[in-house]
Amino acid sequence: MMKTIDDLAVDGLRVLLRADLNVPLDGGRVADDGRIRASLPTLTALTDRGARVIVCAHLGRPGGKPDPAYSLAPVAARLGELLGHPVELAADTTGPAACAAVAALRPGGGVMLENLRFNAAETSKDDAQRGLFAGQLADLADLYVSDGFGAVHRKHASVYDVALRLPHAAGYLVKAEVGALGRLTANIRRPYVVALGGAKVADKFDAFGSLITAADRILVGGAMAFPFLVARGDKIGTSLLEASQVAAAADLLKRATPGQIELPSDIVVAAEPGGSGAVVAADAIPADQMGLDIGPQTAARFAAALFPAQTVFWNGPMGMFERKPYSGGTRAVAQALADGEAFTVVGGGDTGAAIRALGFAEDTFGHVSTGGGASLEFIQGKTLPGLAVLEQS
Ligand code: ADP
Ligand code: MG
Numbered sequence: 001m002m003k004t005i006d007d008l009a010v011d012g013l014r015v016l017l018r019a020d021l022n023v024p025l026d027g028g029r030v031a032d033d034g035r036i037r038a039s040l041p042t043l044t045a046l047t048d049r050g051a052r053v054i055v056c057a058h059l060g061r062p063g064g065k066p067d068p069a070y071s072l073a074p075v076a077a078r079l080g081e082l083l084g085h086p087v088e089l090a091a092d093t094t095g096p097a098a099c100a101a102v103a104a105l106r107p108g109g110g111v112m113l114e115n116l117r118f119n120a121a122e123t124s125k126d127d128a129q130r131g132l133f134a135g136q137l138a139d140l141a142d143l144y145v146s147d148g149f150g151a152v153h154r155k156h157a158s159v160y161d162v163a164l165r166l167p168h169a170a171g172y173l174v175k176a177e178v179g180a181l182g183r184l185t186a187n188i189r190r191p192y193v194v195a196l197g198g199a200k201v202a203d204k205f206d207a208f209g210s211l212i213t214a215a216d217r218i219l220v221g222g223a224m225a226f227p228f229l230v231a232r233g234d235k236i237g238t239s240l241l242e243a244s245q246v247a248a249a250a251d252l253l254k255r256a257t258p259g260q261i262e263l264p265s266d267i268v269v270a271a272e273p274g275g276s277g278a279v280v281a282a283d284a285i286p287a288d289q290m291g292l293d294i295g296p297q298t299a300a301r302f303a304a305a306l307f308p309a310q311t312v313f314w315n316g317p318m319g320m321f322e323r324k325p326y327s328g329g330t331r332a333v334a335q336a337l338a339d340g341e342a343f344t345v346v347g348g349g350d351t352g353a354a355i356r357a358l359g360f361a362e363d364t365f366g367h368v369s370t371g372g373g374a375s376l377e378f379i380q381g382k383t384l385p386g387l388a389v390l391e392q393s
Contacts (some may be wrong), residue, residue: 002170003390005045005145005172008143011051011107012050012052014054014140014141014142015051015052015053015054015141015142016138016145017042017056017147018146018148018151018159018162019039019042019055019147020035020057020149020370021036021055021059021075021148022059022349023036023059023078024349025059028074029078030074033082034352034353034362034368034370035150035349036078036079039147039173040082041171041173042145042171042173044083050107051143052107052108052110053105053109053110053111054102054105054112055079055113056116056158057075057112057113057116058115059072059117060115062115064118064120065120070117070118072112073089076088076089087111087112089113089114090111090112091114092114093113093114093137094133098113116157116158119133121133122156123157131157133161134160134161134164134165137157138162141166142166143166143167143169144166144169145169145170145171146171146390147170148174148386149174149177149369149371149374149375150370150374151386152384152385153371153374153382153384153386154385154386159385159386160385163389163390163392174387174390177369177371180369181345181379183311183345184214184311184345184379185214188214188311189343190216192215192310192312192313193215193216193217193305194312195306195312195313195314195315195316195318196208196218196219196220196224196316197220197315197319198317198350199223199240200372201224201226201227201245204315205249207376207379209252210379210380210381211379212255214379216260217259217261217262218261218262219305220262221294221316221319222294222317222318223241225264225291225294227241227246228252229263230246230249231246231249231253237289237290238289239291240290262305265297265298265301266279266280266281266282266294266295267279267281267291268292268293268294268326269285269286269292270292271288273320273323276325277292277293280295282295282298292320292323292326293320293321293327293329294328295329296328296332299318299329299333300332302329302336303332303333303336306342307336310341311342311343311344312344312345313344313345313347313379314337314345314347314348316350317351318330321358322357327358330358337364342366344365344366345365345367345375346367346368346369347369347372347375347376347379348375350372352370
């Protein structure tokens with residue numbers, strides 16, 4: 001059984017809290033604070049109970065060395081705003097500044113360590129190297145709490161190895177994610193409809209394959225649609241496509257039951273992302289134009305397909321929602337989920353950001369997952385190292 005923080009005595013103890021604070025930045029400010037907000041319940045529960053909390057997290061891919069562009073300073077600032085008091089950021093992760101900050105912690109207080117990925121050992125494939133770093137992290141604390149769901153599919157020092165070295169438990173976010181995503185792996189209420197989109201297409205094909213087994217219908221939008229359109233013989237102009245994906249899409253079409261995979265019938269196109277869009281049939285994208293959103297007919301079809309669903313998983317925006325002319329498809333899917341009765345799970349960092357940017361309240365949806373890759377691996381039934389290690393005592 002996975003223990004949670006409710007099973008731990010924390011009063012006065014130093015708790016190393018691994019959070020997922022990997023948020024998008026825009027000019028040195030946090031552009032979407034969804035992951036920071038999602039980390040608050042565990043953090044405040046621990047401080048309310050008198051723990052001395054040491055928050056650790058990563059931001060972006062600094063490449064294993066300190067880089068001010070990837071400092072957690074903007075995240076610490078935003079966290080402080082949300083908590084109503086400043087959050088101190090130690091200048092390093094396991095060095096003298098971190099040790100001094102931890103030594104100065106009082107019960108009920110908190111400090112954040114600098115970006116874990118400033119240290120190459122955090123993500124190293126070498127067990128000994130990771131273990132050394134995890135040992136240094138463990139030396140800072142008495143207990144370890146795992147709440148960074150977005151990273152639990154990674155065998156990283158702060159996610160996996162440190163849990164081998166300290167008494168540990170899951171935080172409320174990890175518990176909520178496991179509970180909600182679990183409803184997509186067993187005893188699924190049907191019809192189960194999946195909407196897949198976004199731009200990280202290759203990363204999602206594995207999950208797509210297992211969703212063919214699990215889901216009744218799969219609605220495909222975003223740049224995810226293009227390899228499928230090419231596989232069935234359409235030309236897609238200058239739309240985003242990696243040629244290697246076409247064979248994988250053709251294979252998925254072959255494996256699916258007839259009608260199980262639904263592709264766009266119309267597409268919003270433009271010569272470049274800046275322009276205002278025009279709607280064309282999906283099999284008639286002009287050679288010099290790119291597809292940037294599903295068209296209104298497709299949006300209506302997808303909404304109709306989502307309406308009778310009892311369970312929905314949505315990963316990946318239906319278009320380049322960041323620009324208004326291409327946000328209609330994503331908005332239509334979000335609205336259909338808001339109107340429907342289904343238990344809905346929204347996965348994917350950008351998908352969560354999209355619903356917030358489009359003004360939908362998170363509690364409109366059954367669960368908004370903070371983990372993109374982690375949620376996709378979870379629903380495939382894979383073993384996630386950062387969860388498996390919590391099962392061990
Ligand atoms: P998630 O983080 O939710 O898993 P992805 O990272 O796969 O989603 O993709 C999100 C990105 O996909 C968004 O930035 C969006 O602009 C982009 N996108 C969606 N549709 C298209 C498209 N037709 N062409 C180019 N980019 C697209
Ligand atoms: Mg993304």
